[in-house]
Amino acid sequence: MSTHWNTENIPSQAGKTILITGANSGLGLGSAKELARKGAKVIMTARNQTKGQQALNEVKREIPNADLELMNLDLADIPNIRKFVAEFKNKFKKLDVLMNNAGVMMPPKRQETKQGFELQFGTNHLGHFFLTNELLPILEQTPNSRIVITTSQAADLKEADIYYDDLQWKNSYKKSASYGQSKLANMMFGLELQKRLEEKGSSTIAVLAHPGYTKTNLQDEMGLQGVILNFLVAQKLEMGILPQLRAATDLDVKGGEFYGPGGWRNLRGYPVLDKIYEKALDEKNNKKLWQLSEELIQGI
Numbered sequence: 001m002s003t004h005w006n007t008e009n010i011p012s013q014a015g016k017t018i019l020i021t022g023a024n025s026g027l028g029l030g031s032a033k034e035l036a037r038k039g040a041k042v043i044m045t046a047r048n049q050t051k052g053q054q055a056l057n058e059v060k061r062e063i064p065n066a067d068l069e070l071m072n073l074d075l076a077d078i079p080n081i082r083k084f085v086a087e088f089k090n091k092f093k094k095l096d097v098l099m100n101n102a103g104v105m106m107p108p109k110r111q112e113t114k115q116g117f118e119l120q121f122g123t124n125h126l127g128h129f130f131l132t133n134e135l136l137p138i139l140e141q142t143p144n145s146r147i148v149i150t151t152s153q154a155a156d157l158k159e160a161d162i163y164y165d166d167l168q169w170k171n172s173y174k175k176s177a178s179y180g181q182s183k184l185a186n187m188m189f190g191l192e193l194q195k196r197l198e199e200k201g202s203s204t205i206a207v208l209a210h211p212g213y214t215k216t217n218l219q220d221e222m223g224l225q226g227v228i229l230n231f232l233v234a235q236k237l238e239m240g241i242l243p244q245l246r247a248a249t250d251l252d253v254k255g256g257e258f259y260g261p262g263g264w265r266n267l268r269g270y271p272v273l274d275k276i277y278e279k280a281l282d283e284k285n286n287k288k289l290w291q292l293s294e295e296l297i298q299g300i
């Protein structure tokens with residue numbers, strides 16, 4: 001076995017139920033394949049049923065005995081998430097891994113979710129925040145379950161911050177700062193969640209991951225810049241999925257840890273334990289974001 005952590009290190013996932021958001025494309029689809037190959041029951045969620053079905057067919061073609069289920073989930077719509085969770089709880093009695101993977105990046109113009117939140121903050125953070133909290137009872141009923149949250153190095157950019165004065169970017173929209181805010185929120189949420197789980201003495205853990213720079217559909221909105229970066233910097237999907245797979249399956253992983261590529265500028269390479277970004281280390285701020293997120297969703 002290689003000294004670098006790779007898919008050969010994934011232990012058997014037989015008997016495990018794993019839910020992946022944004023499983024029809026990129027890192028979500030790649031992760032679904034590897035987890036299915038290792039015997040997990042994989043619930044592939046997608047907001048678009050046709051794309052979801054095509055992705056499921058692709059996994060089935062590659063892994064004929066894959067145990068898969070496709071479910072509709074739109075993270076930009078709180079009532080849709082609530083409906084999804086009700087259906088999920090009807091069908092399944094356990095959840096070993098929730099992989100919060102879906103994401104949108106840098107739409108050139110400001111867009112909103114169904115309930116009027118800025119699209120990146122609303123989808124990447126608030127959608128997953130709500131989904132996770134709704135699924136928490138079933139996760140906590142499943143011994144040693146995990147919540148894996150896919151964040152990004154964009155959370156460590158100078159401009160990445162929680163812009164409390166204009167959280168929804170109504171006054172001035174900056175696509176990259178807004179993406180940075182949403183991915184920093186992912187990290188802060190994961191750490192506050194881990195803290196709360198620990199305080200309850202829960203066996204469920206929250207783990208963070210980032211894929212460095214990996215060529216996927218995510219760069220579609222970046223135009224020429226995306227094409228150039230994909231050519232010069234991007235690593236292959238097979239590498240990009242490893243940090244979140246390690247966070248989901250490595251038996252040595254602990255709650256609150258953060259995995260990312262260990263190679264050049266942490267943009268590429270095999271997954272290693274990474275350092276939590278400075279801006280996510282303030283526990284008071286993490287708690288404040290949690291409370292604010294609850295308030296924003298309340299009543300919807």
Ligand SMILES: NC(=O)c1ccc[n+]([C@@H]2O[C@H](COP(=O)([O-])OP(=O)(O)OC[C@H]3O[C@@H](n4cnc5c(N)ncnc54)[C@H](OP(=O)(O)O)[C@@H]3O)[C@@H](O)[C@H]2O)c1
Nearest residue numbers: 022025026027074075076101102103152213214216217218
């Ligand atoms: N690729 C990278 O270099 C990179 C770097 C850092 C972090 N990340 C993170 O990695 C994660 C996966 O991204 P990716 O690179 O695999 O990109 P991708 O290929 O574009 O996949 C994103 C997935 O999220 C789904 N999604 C978007 N909006 C959604 C919504 N409202 N409800 C449900 N699903 C939704 C997409 O569905 P549709 O197909 O319907 O749009 C797609 O399945 C994201 O969280 C991203 O921020 C990626």
